[in-house]
Amino acid sequence: xxxxxxxxxxxxxxxxxxxxxxxxxxxxxxxxxxxxxxxxxxxxxxxxxxxxxxxxxxxxxxxxxxxxxxxxxxxxxxxxxxxxxxxxxxxxxxxxxxxxxxxxxxxxxxxxxxxxxxxxxxxxxxxxxxxxxxxxxxxxxxxxxxxxxxxxxxxxxxxxxxxxxxxxxxxxxxxxxxxxxxxxxxxxxxxxxxxxxxxxxxxxxxxxxxxxxxxxxxxxxxxxxxxxxxxxxxxxxxxxxxxxxxxxxxxxxxxxxxxxxxxxxxxxxxxxxxxxxxxxxxxxxxxxxxxxxxxxxxxxxxxxxxxxxxxxxxxxxxxxxxxxxxxxxxxxxxxxxxxxxxxxxxxxxxxxxxxxxxxxxxxxxxxxxxxxxxxxxxxxxxxxxxxxxxxxxxxxxxxxxxxxxxxxxxx
Numbered sequence: 419x420x421x422x423x424x425x426x427x428x429x430x431x432x433x434x435x436x437x438x439x440x441x442x443x444x445x446x447x448x449x450x451x452x453x454x455x456x457x458x459x460x461x462x463x464x465x466x467x468x469x470x471x472x473x474x475x476x477x478x479x480x481x482x483x484x485x486x487x488x489x490x491x492x493x494x495x496x497x498x499x500x501x502x503x504x505x506x507x508x509x510x511x512x513x514x515x516x517x518x519x520x521x522x523x524x525x526x527x528x529x530x531x532x533x534x535x536x537x538x539x540x541x542x543x544x545x546x547x548x549x550x551x552x553x554x555x556x557x558x559x560x561x562x563x564x565x566x567x568x569x570x571x572x573x574x575x576x577x578x579x580x581x582x583x584x585x586x587x588x589x590x591x592x593x594x595x596x597x598x599x600x601x602x603x604x605x606x607x608x609x610x611x612x613x614x615x616x617x618x619x620x621x622x623x624x625x626x627x628x629x630x631x632x633x634x635x636x637x638x639x640x641x642x643x644x645x646x647x648x649x650x651x652x653x654x655x656x657x658x659x660x661x662x663x664x665x666x667x668x669x670x671x672x673x674x675x676x677x678x679x680x681x682x683x684x685x686x687x688x689x690x691x692x693x694x695x696x697x698x699x700x701x702x703x704x705x706x707x708x709x710x711x712x713x714x715x716x717x718x719x720x721x722x723x724x725x726x727x728x729x730x731x732x733x734x735x736x737x738x739x740x741x742x743x744x745x746x747x748x749x750x751x752x753x754x755x756x757x758x759x760x761x762x763x764x765x766x767x768x769x770x771x772x773x774x775x776x777x778x779x780x781x782x783x784x785x786x787x788x789x790x791x792x793x794x795x796x797x798x799x800x801x802x803x804x805x806x807x808x809x810x811x812x813x814x815x816x817x818x819x820x821x822x823x824x825x826x827x828x829x
Contacts, residue, residue: 428763435766436804438774439797443489446794450516451496452477456792466790468513469499471531472583473795475538479814480798482542493542500535501556508563510535526578532560533599540606541814571633573615575600584733588716591658594623594670602677606816619679623653651691666707668697669741675748678817685752701768702742702761704782709735730782737780739768743799750806762803769796
């Protein structure tokens with residue numbers, strides 16, 4: 419569906435959001451890179467005026483290729499700022515102070531900051547914005563840090579709970595979101611055992627296939643993971659020794675599509691499941707389909723901190739516009755362009771709420787705007803989604819076409 423075929427009001431909303439998104443990214447730039455949110459007193463107190471590894475890297479994907487010199491330079495500055503505080507063991511920080519005063523690595527580590535940084539570095543290199551060997555030493559150390567956490571048979575990354583973007587959710591062991599990014603990193607940097615990573619990804623996170631895994635420990639993990647099945651069309655959010663996540667992790671499933679972990683048929687099954695659950699109504703998109711209540715076996719006391727991660731809130735079922743951008747891109751990647759344009763317009767309305775507040779997240783039921791205003795990655799993923807639809811190809815992923823080597827999946 420061409421954007422010129424949409425109603426004039428929809429076209430206008432999308433174009434206005436494009437301009438507002440570029441303006442927000444420009445306002446949130448500092449001499450050292452892109453801040454997570456606009457400078458306000460509340461943002462300063464909550465440390466949103468920092469350069470976050472995952473937030474900044476996602477913004478880099480949009481700023482690089484924008485054609486605006488200030489944003490293009492801000493993309494490089496952001497990666498430089500994160501690299502300057504890289505740990506001796508190779509880990510990229512959760513965030514760095516823009517003045518270089520401190521770097522934070524979170525309570526249990528922050529595994530996805532390193533993954534997103536590597537993806538953004540490769541993206542900037544491919545765009546020709548820097549020399550192909552820029553950050554060479556940092557890249558080698560970052561990959562080395564990740565490889566040290568890779569299981570030597572499953573070839574999947576292992577992590578503790580609450581140590582990625584959903585930092586007050588109890589996902590641990592092998593986490594869907596993290597390992598979708600690991601597949602993307604492996605492809606971009608031609609790392610070894612990428613086929614084994616994708617194979618075990620599909621057998622662990624989608625454990626309902628007819629064929630049995632060859633590895634005996636994989637068979638036991640699958641035995642436990644098959645219990646409590648809720649959404650056959652989705653991947654599990656995580657798999658640990660004797661328990662797994664059935665809450666319906668939307669972001670992780672979308673990344674499985676975009677990073678080429680899922681087959682095309684599995685991708686359509688994911689979209690069908692999310693659509694049937696109204697995950698994108700009225701705004702794209704809810705973080706999970708089935709929020710965890712206090713009575714759930716996976717509930718953790720830290721989820722109640724500041725009463726933030728209660729049912730239908732924050733990572734536990736809140737609506738996140740930045741994830742909505744990945745939803746639109748997944749629809750486009752599957753050829754569902756009419757639906758993608760409609761959802762892009764809905765995403766523009768979400769960002770426009772409150773006078774272009776670019777709200778961090780909305781309550782999943784009441785739709786109350788919550789979290790910090792002026793979210794940079796809201797703007798970035800809107801621009802990426804628009805770029806994917808208008809260009810007719812991947813806006814950031816290295817997947818040029820659907821991989822023929824994906825493990826067989828059943829729907």
